[in-house]
Amino acid sequence: MVSPSLAKIAYHTLQQGKSIAGLAHKSVSTKLMERYLQDKNSSDFPLSPDVFNKLRKSMNTLQEIDWLEAENGIYPKAQLFEAPWIEWAKKYPLVWLDMPLTWNRRKESKTRDIPKNINRKQYPDYYLQNFHHQTDGYLSKHSAELYDIQVEILFNGTADSMRRRVLSPLINGLKFFNNRNKDELKVLDVATGTGRTLQQIRSALPEVELFGLDLSSSYLKQASKYLSRREGEIVQLAKGNAEEMNYKSNEMNGITCVFLLHELPPKARQNVINECFRLIEPGGVFVLADSIQLSDSPEFKVVMDNFHKVFHEPYYKDYINDDINKRLKNAGFINISAQSHFMTRVWTAYKPTPEKY
Numbered sequence: 001m002v003s004p005s006l007a008k009i010a011y012h013t014l015q016q017g018k019s020i021a022g023l024a025h026k027s028v029s030t031k032l033m034e035r036y037l038q039d040k041n042s043s044d045f046p047l048s049p050d051v052f053n054k055l056r057k058s059m060n061t062l063q064e065i066d067w068l069e070a071e072n073g074i075y076p077k078a079q080l081f082e083a084p085w086i087e088w089a090k091k092y093p094l095v096w097l098d099m100p101l102t103w104n105r106r107k108e109s110k111t112r113d114i115p116k117n118i119n120r121k122q123y124p125d126y127y128l129q130n131f132h133h134q135t136d137g138y139l140s141k142h143s144a145e146l147y148d149i150q151v152e153i154l155f156n157g158t159a160d161s162m163r164r165r166v167l168s169p170l171i172n173g174l175k176f177f178n179n180r181n182k183d184e185l186k187v188l189d190v191a192t193g194t195g196r197t198l199q200q201i202r203s204a205l206p207e208v209e210l211f212g213l214d215l216s217s218s219y220l221k222q223a224s225k226y227l228s229r230r231e232g233e234i235v236q237l238a239k240g241n242a243e244e245m246n247y248k249s250n251e252m253n254g255i256t257c258v259f260l261l262h263e264l265p266p267k268a269r270q271n272v273i274n275e276c277f278r279l280i281e282p283g284g285v286f287v288l289a290d291s292i293q294l295s296d297s298p299e300f301k302v303v304m305d306n307f308h309k310v311f312h313e314p315y316y317k318d319y320i321n322d323d324i325n326k327r328l329k330n331a332g333f334i335n336i337s338a339q340s341h342f343m344t345r346v347w348t349a350y351k352p353t354p355e356k357y
Contacts, residue, residue: 008067011080015063018157025153029099036103047302054299055342059158062342066161074168075204082199083160084226088149095146095153098135105133111312114139124241126265127215132311138215144222148194155343162344163197166256166287167204169348173285174208174254176350182207185253189213190242190276191260195223195235201256202232210235211252213245243271250281258289262319269319270327277331280351286333288347293320296340303343 004012047055070077105113111129114137120128129137134150136143151159170187177185185208189198192212202210212235214220220237227235240246242260255276261269276286294301308316324347328336333349340346 007077008071011067011077012063014081015157015161018152019059022153022156029096032099033103036100036107051299051302055303058342059156062158062161065341066164069164069168074171075164075200079160079164079200079203082203083152084148088152091146091149095149098142098146101135102133105130106312111314123215124243124268126268126315129314130312131263132313138219141218141221144194144216144218147219147222148196158342160196160200162341163258163289164200165339165341165344165346166197166258166289167200169287169346170201170254170256170285171204173287173348173350174205176283176285177253183209185209186211186251187254187256188247188252188279190245190255190257190272191215192223192237193219193259195226195237197256197258198223198235199227199230199232202227202230202235206232209233211247212237213240213242215239215241243268243275245275245279247279249278252279253281253284254287255280255284256287256289259291261288261290261322261324262313262316264319265315266318266322269322270330273327273331273333277333277351282351282353284351286328286347286349286351288324288328288349289344290324291316291320292340292343292345293322293324295323296338296345300343 066080069075070080105111111133113130114128118128118139127138131137132150134143134146138144148159155162174185174187182205187201187205187208188211189201190213192198192214195212198210198212201208210233212220212223214223214237217239220239224237238246242257257272257276260272264272273288280286291307292300292304294304297304304316304320307313324345325336325338328347328349332351334352336347336349338345338347
């Protein structure tokens with residue numbers, strides 16, 4: 001039996017540390033929230049030992065896949081350890097300071113508490129709210145600066161591992177264009193947020209031309225700041241609504257979209273998928289990552305049912321019952337496949353070439 005390498009031990013130790021830190025944070029914050037809201041059931045998240053063990057097993061499987069794909073060269077092992085630790089350490093006290101504001105919005109059911117200086121005409125109505133009850137929704141520098149550390153805590157340090165699940169299907173999908181130089185290929189990340197998925201793609205595909213689109217100028221500024229501090233070619237960032245993107249038809253060879261669909265109402269969900277189909281060149285690949293659903297992960301039903309209750313996720317209940325395969329087919333995609341990794345479901349779909357229409 002081959003002993004694990006020091007790098008593998010370091011990786012698993014890091015992931016275990018992040019998991020423990022996330023659980024500890026949530027345990028303490030939950031007790032404080034119960035006192036603040038004066039309701040012991042306000043954060044009720046009942047998990048049986050069986051469900052908890054299944055979650056832990058699923059998380060361990062995710063970490064094994066994450067390590068194996070790095071070891072097989074899908075992406076550099078350095079990605080496994082990439083995190084702005086000093087920056088997060090500085091921001092962590094701000095997370096605690098922000099919590100009473102979040103709890104108050106939850107207590108008073110304030111879901112439209114967004115900055116007054118926002119031009120509401122620039123955004124669809126479904127976007128103008130406090131997803132997760134977070135301060136300013138997605139519409140301020142404050143929100144953008146805290147987002148990554150908040151997501152890391154939410155998923156017990158597995159957020160980046162789940163994002164990386166788009167890399168292998170993206171790389172495999174782009175092989176259709178192997179007759180071209182890598183620098184001729186274009187990949188777009190839709191709803192790029194703070195740019196973490198884009199950086200992962202840039203690290204794995206350093207020669208490919210990359211684009212990132214988001215509806216929040218605050219998050220795009222954070223993405224620009226984050227990406228500019230790291231090695232790699234310039235990423236072209238643009239502000240826009242994913243339902244109607246300002247790119248030419250058939251312009252992209254691959255498109256990724258991570259953690260967006262569950263925050264969209266059904267019609268917008270289909271519009272985004274349709275728009276991605278329009279932008280992809282025939283033969284190109286669409287890789288979509290979002291929350292697991294009831295159909296593929298019924299054993300985690302209690303987790304999904306409680307997610308939209310504990311957090312303000314107005315479209316999540318509809319999403320977990322939605323047929324994403326059908327939506328992809330309705331848009332025109334073929335060769336659709338999907339896999340679940342812990343709390344994330346990843347779909348891979350292709351735009352048919354003319355002879356397959």
